[in-house]
Amino acid sequence: MAKEAIASSSKKQAAPAKVVCIPRDQHPISRNDISEHALKVLYRLHKAGFDAYLVGGCVRDLLLGVQPKDFDVVTNATPEQIKQLFRNCRLIGRRFRLAHIVYGRDVIEVATFRGHHSDEHEDDNKLSRKNDEGMLLRDNVYGSIEEDAQRRDFTLNALYYNIADFAIYDFVGGMADLEAGNLKLIGEPEARYREDPVRMIRAVRFATKLGLRIEESCRKPIPKLAHLLDDIPAARLFEEFLKMFLNQKAQANFEVMNELGLMAPLFPVLKTPLKDPQSIEYRMVLQAFIDTDLRLAQNKSVNPGYLFAALLWYPMVARADEIMQEASLSEFDAYQIASADIVGLQARSIALPKRFSLPMRDIWLLQLRLQQTSPRKSIRLLSHPKFRAGYDFLLLRGRVENDPQLRELGEFWTQLQADHPDATAVAPTQAKRRTGAPRRRTRRRKPSQ
Incomplete structure (x- = not known):
């Protein structure tokens, strides 16, 4: 079933994309709103003769009037070519080969255009590999910008800002979905969820964060595929938990996640209690997320x-x-x-x-x-x-x-x-901290025989 769905998705993705170009005077994105370091990366790639685009959440957020936290760049340069251009570059990732351009604490992530998977690629373990459920284990297949757009998860994350002409390029109808308030996957939903089950969590987060409706065809497969999250590394799910619940949409995210059956794989010990809104466990979880939203609204930490x-x-x-x-x-x-x-x-x-x-x-x-x-x-x-x-x-x-x-x-x-009131001050340390360098212990030399 999974392989048939993936094959169906590949056929759909292979269809030629109809590009829509939105010129500079017809969209609100200004270079003044883009990170100085992101602009440096874009311009250096462009001057070296490569294509250079902003892509993903940063373009989406700028269109919505929200200041992005991160700026991601995509190009036709390979990771090795990117590293040659930037001394402050480090290559990371095994599943996805990426370049990180480091400016102090600011890191600009640069990816090479992704290509479609073919039978030839899937036989080559150095390029791409999937497990029996259809989840991508390795994906270093490079392609064109049109293919890259088809490989992205949601249509509103496949909008490209071109540093060459300052226009936005839309290959999958992302602008129309953004304006209509629809959250839509690119390709066949079940196959895309099987490629990366975390997309189910991301669908909920984007919908609540941006006030969008998850399209029915994208929403329907989630409950029966929620168990695929069991195969996701626990460390990655911790990062997704932070993104999902340490923001001012914690309550809304919990309610939608629980409705779609996504809380059970994350918290197996709560699987049964969370089915009953009257249970003490459910009430505690709900109140904790309500309090989280309230604290963050008051600029308090969680x-x-x-x-x-x-x-x-x-x-x-x-x-x-x-x-x-x-x-x-x-x-x-x-x-x-x-x-x-x-x-x-x-x-x-x-x-x-x-x-x-x-x-x-x-x-x-x-x-x-x-x-x-x-x-x-x-x-x-x-x-x-x-x-x-x-x-x-x-x-x-x-x-x-x-x-x-x-x-x-x-x-x-x-x-x-x-x-x-004085007793609630910071607890005294058990021992005074040494401010200098630790004292080196010297060994006694044994007397020569």
Whole structure:
């Protein structure tokens, strides 16, 4: 089935593209809105005799009046030719060979035009390769700009800004879809999702971010293909999680993702509870994303560790209860073991770096320590480095569970902070940091025999 769909898609992609050229005086993009470093890359490629275009999200966002975060360049120069032009270039990627032009912290990504896959290419493991599900494992097939446009995911991401004449080139009807508010895949949707299952997540993110409608033909295959996300590297899904939920559309993204069955592959431990909007797990997840949107709207930061603590709290508590029933352990010890179990289980789908998983576990364990209200211990706890996060999490639980005892406990800690404002300052370090270079330890020489 997958191979038939891919073959069908290839036939559609092979159809000649009808290019629409929008001249400079008919679109709003100005060079003043383009990164200085991106312009340098475009002009150097152009002066060297190569084609050079801005492409993708940056063109889309500029047309919508949004300042892009990144500027991507596409050209007919090969990665090796690009490297010869730029001393500050490094080539990366195995699946997609890309050139990164580095200007301090600013990185301009330059790609060579992608070409169509042929039987000859698919037999050559150095150029391209797919697995049995149709997912691309390697893709270094180069082609023309027309082929490159057909190889992109959504029509609104296949708009090209040409530095040679400052015009926009549209090969797949992206401008018309953008104006109509439609999010449409290029080619046969199921085959394109199988090539890269992350496109299902991106479809949701683009739709909510830009206020677009996912075309029905693109929306319909998603629930039955959601399981393909199981084959995506956990580290990549962590990056997609950050893009999806650390923005002001977290609630909307969650609701659409859950409706389409995309949350289950990301959070297997929540697969059943998220089917019931009345479950405590669903209410916690929803409230966490509502709070995320609110904090970001107020220009406050959001820590992924805190967000994961909210998403995985009830699965962790359930696992801790199982451990206490199976072994004679204290609640604190059971929480520690359950925390490690849940983190390990979650890491199979989304890899959570230790800089976030360790604070998450601190937040969970603080829920036990915050039950202690003796004056001496409670005042000392105010100086804990993760106290504020644990306190906020306690208030979140009180709102979600509507538990009078939790609310009363939250009020106690709120009042204690008001009574001891100095105690909530940054916790003192365990030991003074050395400001100089570390002292070198010298070995004693053995006396000569």
